[in-house]
Amino acid sequence: MTARFRALMGACAVAALSTAAGAETITVATVNNGDMIRMQGLMSEFNAQHPDITVEWVTLEENVLRQKVTTDIATRGGQFDVLTIGTYEVPIWGKQGWLVSLNDLPPEYDADDILPAIRNGLTVDGELYAAPFYGESSMIMYRTDLMEKAGLTMPDAPTWEFVKEAAAKMTDKDADIYGICLRGKAGWGENMAFLTAMANSYGARWFDENWQPQFDGEAWKAALTDYLELMTNYGPPGASNNGFNENLALFQQGKCGMWIDATVAASFVTNPAESTVADHVGFALAPDTGKGKRSNWLWAWNLAVPAGSQKVDAAKQFIAWATSKDYAELVASKEGWANVPPGTRASLYENPEYQKVPFAQMTLESINAADPTNPAVDPVPYVGIQFVAIPEFQGIGTAVGQQFSAALAGSMSAEQALAAAQAFTTREMTRAGYIK
Amino acid sequence: MSRRITARRTLIVTLAAWTVGLLIFFPILWTVLMSFKTEGDAIKAPFAMLFSDWTLISYEQVQTRSNYSRHFMNSVVISLGSTLLALAIAIPAAWAMAFVPGRRTKDVLMWMLSTKMMPAVGVLIPIYLIFRDTGLLDTRIGLVIVLTLINLPIVVWMLYTYFKEIPGEILEAARMDGATLGSEILYVLTPMAVPGIASTLLLNVILAWNEAFWTLQLTTSRAAPLTQFIASYSSPEGLFYAKLSAASTMAIAPILILGWFSQKQLVRGLTFGAVK
Numbered sequence: 001m002t003a004r005f006r007a008l009m010g011a012c013a014v015a016a017l018s019t020a021a022g023a024e025t026i027t028v029a030t031v032n033n034g035d036m037i038r039m040q041g042l043m044s045e046f047n048a049q050h051p052d053i054t055v056e057w058v059t060l061e062e063n064v065l066r067q068k069v070t071t072d073i074a075t076r077g078g079q080f081d082v083l084t085i086g087t088y089e090v091p092i093w094g095k096q097g098w099l100v101s102l103n104d105l106p107p108e109y110d111a112d113d114i115l116p117a118i119r120n121g122l123t124v125d126g127e128l129y130a131a132p133f134y135g136e137s138s139m140i141m142y143r144t145d146l147m148e149k150a151g152l153t154m155p156d157a158p159t160w161e162f163v164k165e166a167a168a169k170m171t172d173k174d175a176d177i178y179g180i181c182l183r184g185k186a187g188w189g190e191n192m193a194f195l196t197a198m199a200n201s202y203g204a205r206w207f208d209e210n211w212q213p214q215f216d217g218e219a220w221k222a223a224l225t226d227y228l229e230l231m232t233n234y235g236p237p238g239a240s241n242n243g244f245n246e247n248l249a250l251f252q253q254g255k256c257g258m259w260i261d262a263t264v265a266a267s268f269v270t271n272p273a274e275s276t277v278a279d280h281v282g283f284a285l286a287p288d289t290g291k292g293k294r295s296n297w298l299w300a301w302n303l304a305v306p307a308g309s310q311k312v313d314a315a316k317q318f319i320a321w322a323t324s325k326d327y328a329e330l331v332a333s334k335e336g337w338a339n340v341p342p343g344t345r346a347s348l349y350e351n352p353e354y355q356k357v358p359f360a361q362m363t364l365e366s367i368n369a370a371d372p373t374n375p376a377v378d379p380v381p382y383v384g385i386q387f388v389a390i391p392e393f394q395g396i397g398t399a400v401g402q403q404f405s406a407a408l409a410g411s412m413s414a415e416q417a418l419a420a421a422q423a424f425t426t427r428e429m430t431r432a433g434y435i436k
Numbered sequence: 437m438s439r440r441i442t443a444r445r446t447l448i449v450t451l452a453a454w455t456v457g458l459l460i461f462f463p464i465l466w467t468v469l470m471s472f473k474t475e476g477d478a479i480k481a482p483f484a485m486l487f488s489d490w491t492l493i494s495y496e497q498v499q500t501r502s503n504y505s506r507h508f509m510n511s512v513v514i515s516l517g518s519t520l521l522a523l524a525i526a527i528p529a530a531w532a533m534a535f536v537p538g539r540r541t542k543d544v545l546m547w548m549l550s551t552k553m554m555p556a557v558g559v560l561i562p563i564y565l566i567f568r569d570t571g572l573l574d575t576r577i578g579l580v581i582v583l584t585l586i587n588l589p590i591v592v593w594m595l596y597t598y599f600k601e602i603p604g605e606i607l608e609a610a611r612m613d614g615a616t617l618g619s620e621i622l623y624v625l626t627p628m629a630v631p632g633i634a635s636t637l638l639l640n641v642i643l644a645w646n647e648a649f650w651t652l653q654l655t656t657s658r659a660a661p662l663t664q665f666i667a668s669y670s671s672p673e674g675l676f677y678a679k680l681s682a683a684s685t686m687a688i689a690p691i692l693i694l695g696w697f698s699q700k701q702l703v704r705g706l707t708f709g710a711v712k
Binding site for chain 2: 033060067072077078080243244248262274
């Protein structure tokens, strides 16, 4: 090694060190979903605008992330500067004082452009605690060829009666085709997300105004009975183990006539590289029973700053970039409009280019049809459509989900599952002090 | 006659051993096979998956998205560091218990083992707070300390049972020749116990390499080992089997190779002494 080469190496090292010393590093915790992974690939654009901020990504499976972030935020560990959290956590954590308010984002950020249904779920006492990165509702995805073969036409806003009729006509078990695929795997974010939203359309609710559980009412009984009947007669075998990914695989392999699930699935089932039925997919609003509420949910992944962060300003700059209108334009220019994170801004849906995306309009209508502050036909004391935004819900929701999953597996009847759910929920809510 | 029975027995035992071995190995084999498929093929029914095209695309995607070498180096440092530190503490401790046992030695041994019976999550918050206040969160040294403490009971037990097999007279002879306590352990006991120490070391490296609770909870990015590398590829919405399999294969390959080359030592270590 010559002296000159050594000197050059030394200079490089000093330069690298001084750059690193000048830059502020923020740690972003995120779930593994396509939109967040895409953003990691676009970080050079962020760095060009903010050379003084370096972003360190921590990508984790949803449940691991939730546990880890909860530990860190509860102990004010300060390990993360930006968190990716769901609409369930934001109101609870905001109320606890665990999140930094984002009301002071710059005017060009245009927070008023965020869809009201999403924004309301992220605001506590007038403070916006998280910025939505990607929003979703749920809707029906169906096979247009099978629907035609069955001699039916899917209305834009179908009823559960129609769904039952279509499921019966589309089912051909000999050909391994099942009229309907729905979630059956137990969990508050799995089968209970779907069943709670479905029950809303039947006029059911989790709690009355005094926090009394309502599983002993007729509405829940009707919803669960119809769900079990649909899945037992026209659903795929082993449905009590199926979640989003299992149903996605079944639908992509052409085994489902209809599938009611997250709007984000639309981009997967219409992608010819993954789906064998990409050219034969239609969309419709989630069904109702004519009681004024549809069975669609509302969810968003949001970026928030934990109260323990030491780098709040840099974190806010990152959030303002990642959830801005410009970011949507950036993704569109690199990967096409179909890959822009959906469901957060009104301006996106006003864009004529985006309106050409086949599922854009249905996604917007589904989101607009959801009202987290008024989710059921009757009044409720809670916020949330497919969940109840109280800390106890994760445990209660999963326990109830296990009962309903057992009913789907055939190990208990609908009545038994509802009775067990009622007893368990009453006990837990009494313990937690909601029921006096 | 007796030869025929023996031959048949050998055949049955061999077949049974292979069956059990293959059953245990099957999930790993399937993971490796799946890692060479596209996401669409990986979710197909088992036979359809086997006969679909082979590809390296998942490995390519995993390489582009993650910094494998950083996670790998963290795993190496954490597992080796915690094992060496545990051995440095456990060798003197096991010597004391094996050769100069007190009245309560058995109780101490049992108490150490009992610490393994508590669920780790029970002490998560206190340890997290200690780490936060001492600046050990997301550091390799922090994980080395925690994994040392977690595996210490097993290391002490393994070494204790191994040392118990060594005749105390040899150590006495060394003492008669004027060996100090340090040189007795270092120059007499340790060389005799090399096979036992080696197998303890190997087992502990494997345990530390695979530890997936503390390594996930106490790290974020700088000290994150391969367990976090795997955890980043599971997804609630979207297909991920092939990428997850590729990440898992890359994470377990080094330890699988190490285990393959050292299996004799491992088996000896696990079947030696009183704790079988």
